[in-house]
Amino acid sequence: MSTELLPPVAPDVLADAVEQLSARLRKKLDAAIAGCADQASAAPDGSIEVRFGEDATVTLRPGPSGAVTQTEQAACTCLLAPRCLHRAAALGAAPLAEGQGDDPGAGTTDGSCEDPAPGGGEASDAGTHSEVGAGTGTGVGMAVGEAVSGAVSDTRALPAGDPPTPLTPTQIRAATALWNAAAEALSAGVTAGGAVVQAELLRAAHTARLAALPRAEAAALRVVRGLRAARERSEGQRLGDLADAFRVLLAGAAVLSSGSVDAGAAGSVRRAYEQGGSLRVYGLCREPVLSATGYGGVTTHLVGSDGAGYTVSDVRPGGLARVKGAGSASVALGGAVLDHAGLARGGLRIVGATVSADGRLGAGRGVGATPLRGVDWSEEPAAALFARPVREAMAAALADGFEAETPPTALLGCDVEVIGAAGDAVVVRVAAQGPLLRLRPAHPHPELPHAANLRRIAGHPGLVLRVLGRPDLDRAATLRPLAVGPVPGATATLRLPDEWKGHADLGYDRLQGEHFPREAAGGAAAGPVPVGPDPLADAPLWRVRRLLETGVAGGRRAVAEADRGTDTASLVTRLTRAGLGGAAHLAQALTAEAGRRPRDAFGRLTDASADSYARAWLASAVHLKAAERTLVAASWS
16 A cells, blocks of 8 residues: 555544544444555645545645644545544555654754754663573562563653652553553554554554653554554564564553653653753764654764764755765754764864753754864774773663663774675674674665675675674674774775775765775685574574564464463473573463453453553563573673
8 A cells, every 4th residue: 555645644633533433434444544545646736635436535635744733634525524434544544744752853953952852752671680580480560560660761861960750640641541552452463453443542642742751652653653564564564673662662651650750751852952061072973864754864973082972963854865965964063164974084172062961962052163183093082982892882882772772872893803794794703802793784775885885894804994883782792883994003904095084984985895905805705604602593582572473463362372272381391491480481471361361150251451461461571672682792792
């Protein structure tokens, strides 16, 4: 189903349209949505018309923002309008507009001292420290409490020293409603999670927005988008991503609805900036930014004279063309005359700097900036990034970005020797007999040069190079490189042009044959390339993930069916033998709860709520994430 012609629709407008339908029409909604996008056409006045036979036409009139944000902007000619199936179907077929908690302008320096909150409002799992071999004596209720305690706690939410502000009763009620809607959506799964289930989530998300819970709203919108993509079998949609989205949504809603956290955990629509005084910052590299929600641009990573990390970003609505253009666009910071390409290899002296808690530089009225000479990666303060042991740096990265949805803010640097290619990865060994690592593209888009550059590097076994990137927290010993450079004093290393100032930005620069030394031009490595042990692949935790994803795909009924066969007994046995007693206990509790459907003497359900099932699923999901992260950390040893 192509939705390119249909304008984005605000979540609350769609939820309201579905809510007005009768029970009989709701049953027909999914079938109506499936075919109406192909009937859309553009009218001369800029509106979009969707025809339903000869009797009804729905007209969508987007506002100045290009989205349908008011109920009156969607009208139908049939007699039942606005409580008609045609109008709800046309709105349901359109893409969702960005919500309050989404991050449409992430990193945009717009001349103000604040900008949208980072990361789209994800709930974090920081503070979850379940041990891989945890015992089995903990009940599901206690496991959930321990697993999600601190799941949305974020030390960056409030400035240091500010007194905590408790959640209001309205916020607690909104979070409770969101939990209930998310639990019902999880119980239904993709197979039964049609437009009606999605509308309930959208309604709860809108309520969260009105209650100033932007992170919760954003998490709900990600789940709805994931359900849509899974039902439409969109290219690139992964069931594991939807399972992670459910985990984040449920964990955040559980903590917020308990009222046990302060208001800072709810997130902020605008990112607060603090005065940073005078700063000297030096460019490290540029990173292309291309989001799945239609935003593109660039982030330039910087290091301060004190070794702290900073970023300057320019991310706005636009696709690949904007990503490519933003890499050489001017930096809107204090009247500086540098573009992002120049800043990545230069520096700035900033007066009156404004800095967010995650290191993002703002462009307020009082900010002034003067260009400085850049520093090579072999000079301080950049050199300190490559002097830190990788195990220590990885531990810091895990603490900085435990949640899967938000990458760690700090970059990891190391010197490596290329061994060869292994699939789509480049196998390297960290200098001084360090661990084997896999280098994978930081962005998979084929028109960005990340993958092509790594393929060239893989063809030169024996090459030594300096790598700066972001560790992949979901894969064993995997680094997503953003830039590479030569190793000082080495002969078999990169030979980069002088204008590149000692490093190549893998998302913008393209490595060529003349950039490689002849000594390391031996072609592909002979024989199989050793990749080292993969603790994630070797552990039976993948069986737990499969069980959780089964529940996301088929709902509660699919998990209950798994419990009726021998799958659960086999799963528990394998986990217990591997020392993963906690995971075994939680998986067994999940399957038992999925099949628990108590009925009275007349066969009627006495407890139709999905609350207990959602808590059991969440306990297993959060424990799995913590166990996987523990194994990932061990792989960097």
